[in-house]
Amino acid sequence: MKRPGSRHYTEEELLMHYLQEETREAGQAIAGHLQECSECSAVFKDYAYLVEQIQSWSVPELQQEAWQARKANLLAHYREEFAGGRSRGFIFSLQKSLLATWNYALENPLPTLAYIAVAIAFALERTISTFRLDRLLPGASEVFEILRQVF
Amino acid sequence: MVSPQSDEDLVANTLRGEEEAFSQLYDRYRQRIYATVYRIIQDAAEAQDATQEVFIKLYRSLSDWNPQRAKFSTWLYRLAANQAIDFWRIRRRRHETQPAELSDREALPDRGIGDAILTPFGTLKQKESIEQIRRCVDDLPELQKKVFLLRYFEDLKLEEIADMEDCSLGTVKTSLFRATHAVRRTMRRTGGSR
Numbered sequence: 001m002k003r004p005g006s007r008h009y010t011e012e013e014l015l016m017h018y019l020q021e022e023t024r025e026a027g028q029a030i031a032g033h034l035q036e037c038s039e040c041s042a043v044f045k046d047y048a049y050l051v052e053q054i055q056s057w058s059v060p061e062l063q064q065e066a067w068q069a070r071k072a073n074l075l076a077h078y079r080e081e082f083a084g085g086r087s088r089g090f091i092f093s094l095q096k097s098l099l100a101t102w103n104y105a106l107e108n109p110l111p112t113l114a115y116i117a118v119a120i121a122f123a124l125e126r127t128i129s130t131f132r133l134d135r136l137l138p139g140a141s142e143v144f145e146i147l148r149q150v151f
Numbered sequence: 152m153v154s155p156q157s158d159e160d161l162v163a164n165t166l167r168g169e170e171e172a173f174s175q176l177y178d179r180y181r182q183r184i185y186a187t188v189y190r191i192i193q194d195a196a197e198a199q200d201a202t203q204e205v206f207i208k209l210y211r212s213l214s215d216w217n218p219q220r221a222k223f224s225t226w227l228y229r230l231a232a233n234q235a236i237d238f239w240r241i242r243r244r245r246h247e248t249q250p251a252e253l254s255d256r257e258a259l260p261d262r263g264i265g266d267a268i269l270t271p272f273g274t275l276k277q278k279e280s281i282e283q284i285r286r287c288v289d290d291l292p293e294l295q296k297k298v299f300l301l302r303y304f305e306d307l308k309l310e311e312i313a314d315m316e317d318c319s320l321g322t323v324k325t326s327l328f329r330a331t332h333a334v335r336r337t338m339r340r341t342g343g344s345r
Contacts, residue, residue, distance in 0.1 A: 011328070012324065012328040015328055016324060021324065046335070050334065053280050054284055054303050054331075055303055056277065057304075059186040059190065060195070062185065066199070067181060070199065070202075070203055071177055074207065075173070075174060075177075077207060078170060078173055078210055079170060081210070082210075
């Protein structure tokens, strides 16, 4: 018997309960309800049986020889591409590093902006010191001074 | 005894060009990848070709795998499922243009069924049920098919599948329910379910 006021669960909720794909609280509530409600309990058992049937769909193992022949062929491909790839090693690793940097920048925009700002400031300071720009542009000497103190 | 290398180590070594590492990855995952691919394509020969393609794609795109985002096996199953769906699309198109040709599945309806676990009494009924499941899975939309197979056969959690497919957990739950419900409906119609 179902407790008065408690609702029936949907088929989707019951399936998720069987697969343990719901939150712990929801799981406890449904488990309690199933003890009392024969209707939901019947649907739950039906899904449990169905999932068991689905999971009994097995795939035949391939014979070892079939795998070995395919494996030999695959490893030949791998060797060939890696041997070719090594001559292009530098470009490949450069591409990879740039891609990794780009991905990092997309995932962490704020730290990336901070790094860029620091790099620009550092480059400016070096440029000013090397070419003595503070003498050529005395109006901007305060900015140069700040940069010099930072680095 | 030497403990088996982790997936992470094998991946790193494969990327360094160590053939032995790649060979171990192949041995570790070939049967499971084949099973995933087979259940989508439902043709043994094409599933073997597709499995081969998955492993070629694997070493070509191995540097894209980000261990912080997904387990290696999850990433690999996604690669396999996508590859299998591509094969399945081509196969379906081919069958639409050549309706008279019998498919592998139709020609040999008993293949792929785990007879060993069945009692003689239950065998026929079980075979029929699995045949219905196979037909039903073949007709499912792509996302439902993927979610159904990855959840029931690769034991991935729905959250992992949602991450993998870049969609919400709700969408994945609904897809799995719709797919399971479709199978249930079919089996009820034909008397295959309780």
